[in-house]
Amino acid sequence: MQKDKRVTSVGVGDVQMFLAIPGGESFTVSIRGREFLEHSGEYFNFKFFQYVGRNEFYIGSSFRKNLPLNEPHNLGGPGTAAHVHLELDGIDNSRSAKGFVCLERGGDYPKGVIYCAEEKAFSLIAMFDFKNS
Numbered sequence: 001m002q003k004d005k006r007v008t009s010v011g012v013g014d015v016q017m018f019l020a021i022p023g024g025e026s027f028t029v030s031i032r033g034r035e036f037l038e039h040s041g042e043y044f045n046f047k048f049f050q051y052v053g054r055n056e057f058y059i060g061s062s063f064r065k066n067l068p069l070n071e072p073h074n075l076g077g078p079g080t081a082a083h084v085h086l087e088l089d090g091i092d093n094s095r096s097a098k099g100f101v102c103l104e105r106g107g108d109y110p111k112g113v114i115y116c117a118e119e120k121a122f123s124l125i126a127m128f129d130f131k132n133s
Helices: none
Strands: 013-020 026-033 037-040 043-052 055-064 072-074 082-088 091-094 098-105 111-118 122-130
Touching: 013 043, 026 043, 043 122, 055 098, 082 098, 082 111, 082 122
Parallel strands: none
Antiparallel strands: 013 026, 013 122, 037 043, 043 055, 055 082, 072 098, 082 091, 098 111, 111 122
C-alpha cells in the first residue's frame, strides 16, 4: 500500500473498493490495516491513497458517528453529516461526490457502504468494517 501525506490516521479496518474510471477500466482494491481511520469529535474520517493501475486514486470521507443505521444518507459538502472527497490522478475531481453512505454500525468503529459517482469521471462502491483490535 502506498502512503501519502494526506493519509495520517491510525485505525484498524478492512475495506473493499470497486472503482470504475473513464475508458471502461475497472479495479477492485482490498485494503486492511491501521492507517485509514481517524476520529475527530462527532465524526469518523476514512482516508486512503493508492496507485490503481496507472492511476493515482485518493478518497477522503467524513461521517457523523451517530448517523441512523441501515438507511441511506445522501452525501453533502464538507461539514455535513456525510461527505466524500475523491481525486483521480491528482485532479480534484469532486470535493462533494454525489451518492450515499449506509451504516450498519456507527460509533468509533463503523461498518457500512459508500456509493458515489461523478459523471464522466468515475464511480465507486466501498464496503468498510473497522474494529477495535
